[in-house]
Amino acid sequence: MKALVYHGPGHKEWEHAPDPKITDPTDVIVQVDTTTICGTDLHILKGDVPAVTQGRILGHEGVGTIIETGEAVTNLAVGNRVIISCITSCGSCSYCRQQLPAHCLNDEGTSGLGWIFGHLIDGTQAEYVRVPFAENSLHKLPEGVSDESAIMLCDILPTGFEIGVRNGRVKPGDVVAVIGAGPVGLAAMMTAGLYGASRIIAIDLDDNRVDQAKVFGATDAVNNGDAGWKDAVLAMTDGLGVDVAIEAVGVPATFHMATELVRPGGTVANVGVHGASVELRLQDLWIKDVAITTGLVSATTTPMLLRLVSQGKLTPEMFVSHRFTFDGILDAYDTFAQAAQTKALKVTISR
Amino acid sequence: MKALVYHGPGHKEWEHAPDPKITDPTDVIVQVDTTTICGTDLHILKGDVPAVTQGRILGHEGVGTIIETGEAVTNLAVGNRVIISCITSCGSCSYCRQQLPAHCLNDEGTSGLGWIFGHLIDGTQAEYVRVPFAENSLHKLPEGVSDESAIMLCDILPTGFEIGVRNGRVKPGDVVAVIGAGPVGLAAMMTAGLYGASRIIAIDLDDNRVDQAKVFGATDAVNNGDAGWKDAVLAMTDGLGVDVAIEAVGVPATFHMATELVRPGGTVANVGVHGASVELRLQDLWIKDVAITTGLVSATTTPMLLRLVSQGKLTPEMFVSHRFTFDGILDAYDTFAQAAQTKALKVTISR
């Protein structure tokens, strides 16, 4: 088969690779019909994730068709269309049993993470992929759900929902600020309505992005490059701050903004991937009754989100800005990496 | 009457002061039978709390007897023995309605806090005190509960429980670490069993204090001055960290310890009063699925804790290390301020 192989920082190739084989009775082999690229893949290519070694096939999102099943697999069959969750779940360790497979203890390495595709084992940016613990890590696709919708349920939509909206404890009537209107911020905005938010305020430095955010569910848009941005946000509340501030950028300045915007009793839900420490002003916050949450998606809500997609209550295919086929995957990477110019949100790469 | 009056940083006097009077129909006047001193009082005396102006009567904890009631007061009567909550609650603002009177919006100032005794209005270290919003801020004492038990329900026991144990989301079977074995840390240890913790690990630099902690409910004691203290704690877990780490000191080093000890999926509950920023290592924590919580006590659990005291399930009178009468209140302050030498936990000052 052909696959996108990592060859050290800055180097990747779409090249021939051995076909994957069943190695454990709980494995299945999936033919990848559609995959996509995540910001994490760009980090890996920069060399920021040392656990990824040369020769690794990248990618942790995919929609495909089962072509072979291990002998312990009874509820999945050849021919099933499936979503490949970005998180692999053994189903039996203490973290999987408490619905937190992001920290699955039976990963095939020593990371203590359920994220192994394109990280510790070969991933989904390939014609075929081996899926371990398949019954816990794949979701059958019902009729009528497109690959373009389904691919957003591998990672980005559950990330915005679980780590932003659910960790943020959004409840009916809440005013929610989402800082960062990139794909994961938009995923939080798209799903904040599932808990009845009354206002969803998109905050970003780019006017185009905050305007676009309204299509994804934001009710209000604020450019934090404007003087007075903070007062503008507070004016959308009772003056005391937002109920929930979701950080979806990953730098100290935006994290600090979140802690400034949140009202007493509120929550800061961090979704951004941070590369450095932040200053936490506990001299102000110790008395404020706030919760600050972090997390890697567990993707346990994928079946629920899929139900909402099936019913037309969520339409995540709108994330797809550019479409490629496998032989154009290097162009897809270029397009996604230069999102500021290409206005790429999510790119799909299909068979 | 006589009262302890603040006269600017470093100065206080037990002196004559005007008797308090009913000013609002929801007020009552309480004769103070027992009061105590809080670490916050020491901060005020250092000048750390500028909102406290000269001439203010200090103290926010008290047990007493009602001697006069305003005309809108119907459920309290002259002669009732009552606990004076450290938090005043109007009962009708949005924060009081959501059981978060720590942030009551009807405080008699502009602080946005329900803590007003000995801060924005005259306090409880006096022979008599005016209690605003009395029906929401006083708790009738049942027969058989001593003043010494009751005084611990004004602030310290609900603080340890609400901000440590409850914010920490302690659940049956959890391993809980409490960093800091001072009074508020001990209060967290005493109440962690209310949610069925399997182990309660007291961590402190003072061997005497960690040993004493076992009397208050700790199952294990670790001195964090010892090399290997962290491994010692992890060995009391499955190796991945504690479920809940309660910070009860208020300095950067102990806050950092809490974030290091907590397991993926766990909670850091900050109880300590911080005077400076801390470094939050989000480069490690963003992926760890942790919640960090802060807060000022709302004392909404005081009636529940009182029920447990009545039933003998909690015995907070054991916090009382030294006893004084009102005319010895200056000695009481000295004893409490020099806790390292005097081994004071809580001192009582009684009529």
Added chain:
Amino acid sequence: MKALVYHGPGHKEWEHAPDPKITDPTDVIVQVDTTTICGTDLHILKGDVPAVTQGRILGHEGVGTIIETGEAVTNLAVGNRVIISCITSCGSCSYCRQQLPAHCLNDEGTSGLGWIFGHLIDGTQAEYVRVPFAENSLHKLPEGVSDESAIMLCDILPTGFEIGVRNGRVKPGDVVAVIGAGPVGLAAMMTAGLYGASRIIAIDLDDNRVDQAKVFGATDAVNNGDAGWKDAVLAMTDGLGVDVAIEAVGVPATFHMATELVRPGGTVANVGVHGASVELRLQDLWIKDVAITTGLVSATTTPMLLRLVSQGKLTPEMFVSHRFTFDGILDAYDTFAQAAQTKALKVTISR
């Protein structure tokens, strides 16, 4: 003033009555601008609620303008437009403190209920009404919210939401069946989306009502007079039943339907007012992991619902099917009582 006075079973008059006066410092007097009629009022007129004595002014829903305030009232002022909650809350008893004023212990009688207007004290179907514990029982109306929207927040919308949707523990993705498409059933359907229900199935014996339900938020409609109605509902699930079944009729047959439709692990939320026992088939249900809930509205969610109305996320004015002025209140009763013919949902009576 004039008021609708109860004169025993079957008898009521729109007649002169003494103007209400402030009797307690926490009272206010409200000029009623708009009121409405509840099914409970019809029950009272049949003589089903013996606690209502002759001479009582009826009505527990109202929107109006404050014309006088008691001396303990500080956060409300003459001229404020307000929603009169159907539930009166003292704000300080154990039930009010736990956000359950439906069972307020300081009612002005011995019922142990927070529902006292038009029941234990004079009500809102009058030109003026005395409101006890006003700061806890009135909600200021923001600019731009009409009386017709606001009047639905006194009782019916919070009832559908609190007792149907919230007690029913509706969560994102759930399939919710609402049995009974009368006003309160429709209120549950209108608010089930606040927790992200994927399907909301309206079930009723009247085709017109189930069709109308779709305007109020139902995604599907089933007539339970049709053979095969149950299979039709199950086909909208995975075959195992609905996540939440809301009973909004109040007779044994519909309650039984709810227990038959609910899946293992689901919830039956009873909203209907029952006049007789039901048979509960515990021989089948003991193993089924279900919760059955009941309740009287506490209306603690009125401020939150009001926020959603202000933001245009809820449009409860659509409940208003007929409009009257005070001198037409007897016609309003006739229209509401004969809803089957008049197709009345909610009728408003305005100044």
Added chain:
Amino acid sequence: MKALVYHGPGHKEWEHAPDPKITDPTDVIVQVDTTTICGTDLHILKGDVPAVTQGRILGHEGVGTIIETGEAVTNLAVGNRVIISCITSCGSCSYCRQQLPAHCLNDEGTSGLGWIFGHLIDGTQAEYVRVPFAENSLHKLPEGVSDESAIMLCDILPTGFEIGVRNGRVKPGDVVAVIGAGPVGLAAMMTAGLYGASRIIAIDLDDNRVDQAKVFGATDAVNNGDAGWKDAVLAMTDGLGVDVAIEAVGVPATFHMATELVRPGGTVANVGVHGASVELRLQDLWIKDVAITTGLVSATTTPMLLRLVSQGKLTPEMFVSHRFTFDGILDAYDTFAQAAQTKALKVTISR
């Protein structure tokens, strides 16, 4: 091997049976070291559970040693001492993923239940047993936990805790009534303290049993054969009823008692196995804000309970009243079936 085989109503034999064999890659074979008898086994022998066919080996509780593992089993090994959960969990169906394996959809039959041992497949009252989905259905025993403690974690202790205490939403300070002081009622009493109950009231018709209950955690005992029993219970509350009423008998009279004892806002948790309908007085209960819960144990709390046993916080070995070896298993049944005379609580049968 030898095993206890069911031969139709009233008939059972301890006889030779074929040794169990691995049939699926996720199976293991366990040598049973200790088993016990459950009330359900007696029901089966009466013919009350038609799904149990002749030739079936009975028993769903066991502690043993692994002697063989299927090839998909990686986290369990020959020689491991294990608790056999009464509930078999596939780990991947929608119910197992939501921590409700009581309703596992991959049972080896058509029941929709995770209870299959001694019901749909051969059980644990045998020298050896095949355990399907072993990694999800077995719990490794740490050093120092006796078989007699461990055997109580298969069913009875998690049943009392999950279906009584947790479904009952016991919270710190609550007054809890447990109706029925048999083994499962005692298990609820033993674990109610894990959520900080202030009083645990044992109610039974047998003075010996209610007295014994105090050893298991009850703080108070009431004989409901006494006139005035209800007033006696209410006097242990504020007069309004208990927070949580746990029904642990399974007949209409005791269920009715639970609904009478519960306070407004409280919970009735049904644990009893019912064979007939009950009358539910909705004419009184519709307004009372109560929740009534039912359920079959999922045993998902067994690892947590095991942690508490390891730490000496729970001592379930005190349930063992009589001890037998396998060749005395028929005597064990007689002893357990005649508990009124023999005062049997739980009997153990060991290798």
